[in-house]
Amino acid sequence: MDIRFSPEEQHFRAECRDWLHDNVTGQRRPMDAAAAIDFDKAWQRRLFDAGWAGINWPKEYGGRGLSIVQQVIWLEEYARAHAPWIGANFVGINHGGPTLILNASEAQKEYHLPRILRGEAIWCQGFSEPGAGSDLAGIRTHARIEGNELVVNGTKIWTSFAHVADWQELVVRTEEGSQRHKGLSWVICPMHAPGIEVRPIRKMSGQVEFAQVFYDDVRVPLDNVVGGLGNGWKVAMSTLSFERGTGFIADQVKQSQEVEELLERARSSGAIKDERIAEQLIQLRAEVAALRAMTYRNISEVVRTGQPGPEASVIRLFASELGQRLERMALLLAGEEVLDFRYGDDDLVADYLRGFAATIAGGTAQIQRDIIAERLLGLPKSR
Amino acid sequence: MDLTPDTEQLALLTATADWCRDNMPLDQARARPAGLWAELDAMGWTAMTAPDMGLTHATEALVFAELGRHLAPVGLIATAVAARWSEHPGKTALALLDSHVAGGRVRVYDPVGADRALGLAGHLVATTPLPSDLGGAPGLDPSAPLAHLDPAPPFTALGDPRAGLHLQLLTAAFAVGCADAARDMAADYAKVREQFDRPIGWFQALKHICADMAVRSAVARSQLYYAAAALDAGDAEAAFHAAAAMRLADQAAIENGRANIQVHGGIGMTDEAYPHLCLKRAHLLSFVAPARRDIILGEAA
Numbered sequence: 209m210d211i212r213f214s215p216e217e218q219h220f221r222a223e224c225r226d227w228l229h230d231n232v233t234g235q236r237r238p239m240d241a242a243a244a245i246d247f248d249k250a251w252q253r254r255l256f257d258a259g260w261a262g263i264n265w266p267k268e269y270g271g272r273g274l275s276i277v278q279q280v281i282w283l284e285e286y287a288r289a290h291a292p293w294i295g296a297n298f299v300g301i302n303h304g305g306p307t308l309i310l311n312a313s314e315a316q317k318e319y320h321l322p323r324i325l326r327g328e329a330i331w332c333q334g335f336s337e338p339g340a341g342s343d344l345a346g347i348r349t350h351a352r353i354e355g356n357e358l359v360v361n362g363t364k365i366w367t368s369f370a371h372v373a374d375w376q377e378l379v380v381r382t383e384e385g386s387q388r389h390k391g392l393s394w395v396i397c398p399m400h401a402p403g404i405e406v407r408p409i410r411k412m413s414g415q416v417e418f419a420q421v422f423y424d425d426v427r428v429p430l431d432n433v434v435g436g437l438g439n440g441w442k443v444a445m446s447t448l449s450f451e452r453g454t455g456f457i458a459d460q461v462k463q464s465q466e467v468e469e470l471l472e473r474a475r476s477s478g479a480i481k482d483e484r485i486a487e488q489l490i491q492l493r494a495e496v497a498a499l500r501a502m503t504y505r506n507i508s509e510v511v512r513t514g515q516p517g518p519e520a521s522v523i524r525l526f527a528s529e530l531g532q533r534l535e536r537m538a539l540l541l542a543g544e545e546v547l548d549f550r551y552g553d554d555d556l557v558a559d560y561l562r563g564f565a566a567t568i569a570g571g572t573a574q575i576q577r578d579i580i581a582e583r584l585l586g587l588p589k590s591r
Numbered sequence: 592m593d594l595t596p597d598t599e600q601l602a603l604l605t606a607t608a609d610w611c612r613d614n615m616p617l618d619q620a621r622a623r624p625a626g627l628w629a630e631l632d633a634m635g636w637t638a639m640t641a642p643d644m645g646l647t648h649a650t651e652a653l654v655f656a657e658l659g660r661h662l663a664p665v666g667l668i669a670t671a672v673a674a675r676w677s678e679h680p681g682k683t684a685l686a687l688l689d690s691h692v693a694g695g696r697v698r699v700y701d702p703v704g705a706d707r708a709l710g711l712a713g714h715l716v717a718t719t720p721l722p723s724d725l726g727g728a729p730g731l732d733p734s735a736p737l738a739h740l741d742p743a744p745p746f747t748a749l750g751d752p753r754a755g756l757h758l759q760l761l762t763a764a765f766a767v768g769c770a771d772a773a774r775d776m777a778a779d780y781a782k783v784r785e786q787f788d789r790p791i792g793w794f795q796a797l798k799h800i801c802a803d804m805a806v807r808s809a810v811a812r813s814q815l816y817y818a819a820a821a822l823d824a825g826d827a828e829a830a831f832h833a834a835a836a837m838r839l840a841d842q843a844a845i846e847n848g849r850a851n852i853q854v855h856g857g858i859g860m861t862d863e864a865y866p867h868l869c870l871k872r873a874h875l876l877s878f879v880a881p882a883r884r885d886i887i888l889g890e891a892a
Binding site for chain 1: 592593594595596597600647649774778781782789790792793794795797798799801802803805806809810811813814816817819820821823824826831832834835838839882884887888889
């Protein structure tokens with residue numbers, strides 16, 4: 209075991225740092241939705257042109273073909289430089305793209321991956337439904353096959369970036385009468401197709417960041433099915449371990465910056481003299497360190513064996529709850545000032561309110577605990 | 592950067608686990624045979640940390656977590672530190688010096704057959720010779736023979752602060768093992784104990800208790816590995832990482848110890864069953880080398 213990086217990796221880190229130093233100049237992502245998308249696309253294009261997009265994606269599809277450790281180094285430096293959040297490119301870069309790399313046909317990869325990396329195509333996710341949340345296999349949105357097309361009817365919900373997306377990773381029931389995990393397909397759905405209606409939903413933080421999507425006889429080419437008809441569950445699951453393991457490294461660096469900022473704030477306001485606050489900050493500082501250690505362990509496992517260990521689901525759960533503890537701590541230190549919050553403010557109160565997503569989206573904390581108990585400890589499956 | 596054990600470390604780990612299972616099972620922790628220490632000596636566990644053995648802290652942490660999982664004698668911790676840093680290697684009792692005031696009473700563990708005792712005072716390791724007639728009897732932890740030095744003789748500090756970090760690291764490793772033992776005991780029981788015509792581990796209420804145990808274990812073990820590798824690398828933050836590892840390992844051992852009893856229900860509260868052995872060991876370990884707040888907050892002078 210060794211916490212030191214190799215000379216090549218250190219050299220790579222210096223390259224990342226230099227570029228970020230010259231190119232991150234305090235840009236803030238605009239609050240206005242349309243302006244934010246333009247900003248996201250332009251920033252992603254700049255990353256791509258400079259060779260910082262898809263660091264560990266295959267070269268033939270526009271990536272750099274480097275190691276996962278180099279990807280981690282880039283993300284660490286990215287967060288350290290306070291570079292802008294990748295915003296609307298999040299789903300394509302962190303979820304859609306990796307799913308395509310693992311499961312898609314050559315033609316699908318050749319078309320979509322470079323467009324994701326260049327910031328030309330915005331993706332959204334279409335998994336949850338009003339009646340299929342934690343019980344994802346209860347999906348009812350369906351598609352009948354007509355000639356070489358799928359005809360989709362139904363609805364999806366909690367879809368982030370639906371109003372600006374070009375493509376959606378859509379899981380639908382393609383076998384009539386099929387039950388549960390069977391008969392589902394993972395489809396690349398064009399969001400500009402006729403019959404799609406997007407109804408934005410406002411969050412309790414004031415932002416309109418997700419939506420419900422309705423499908424009324426939406427026609428999608430059969431060629432857009434990824435991983436074969438009826439294999440949708442397998443395709444969807446193939447990326448969840450990625451999402452649960454290595455997809456949140458930038459967040460972790462941000463969390464370690466946050467805990468230092470909170471500590472600084474508590475010292476300058478004198479709040480650190482409060483025994484309960486000091487105790488919580490000590491705990492947060494230790495936990496943030498442990499989260500990095502856990503992530504490094506997981507990355508090492510990927511390097512050694514090619515896949516994240518079963519403890520990847522532990523990281524996801526721990527990181528999401530730790531993030532919420534940090535957001536609560538920020539609220540506590542701010543005191544009564546938080547009561548002046550208004551919709552439109554993008555501050556620590558908005559972060560606190562938005563932060564509930566961490567233990568709900570992409571598998572609730574309860575589902576994560578089920579998974580840990582069943583897969584890591586071997587307890588009997590209850591579902 | 593690599594925080595997973597290599598092939599050699601895994602082989603040593605397997606050998607340790609096998610030996611412990613056959614010769615030092617947890618379910619016999621309350622009455623270890625008199626000859627156990629001699630066997631530990633013969634197998635090399637008591638001198639593995641000596642400088643000429645050339646083992647890294649990372650390897651030691653792995654092995655000590657395995658020993659801790661079987662509730663091995665806590666005297667192994669003091670003996671390991673003595674083997675590396677003191678001029679008096681050999682069986683060494685573990686002293687609790689954290690709140691010690693001169694002339695007061697000091698608790699020492701595993702004193703039988705030990706010439707000296709060693710413990711952590713502030714950030715330095717300190718030792719003292721022991722009287723030869725010092726017997727030991729179980730206190731709260733039935734697996735750890737305890738004696739009192741009253742009044743305690745003066746302790747002599749070893750100059751190198753790395754000895755203190757070493758002691759803290761090995762104690763954290765023992766606590767990580769202890770937390771794992773409680774986690775596994777709870778999960779095993781939840782698979783076989785039936786209520787409402789099914790294993791209790793089927794119910795989410797039980798699953799989530801067990802999942803939280805797994806999270807605490809994974810968090811503590813990861814920080815332990817990082818701290819060990821930081822010590823090996825001479826990292827400037829090594830003291831912080833060791834303190835964070837100690838704090839998280841203590842929490843994991845105590846909270847998992849408690850949860851294990853809850854999962855076991857009525858039988859978990861009995862003297863006859865084993866869950867209390869893990870909990871009591873966890874409480875003992877929390878006094879050996881407690882994490883200092885100023886170090887975790889980065890305020891130490």
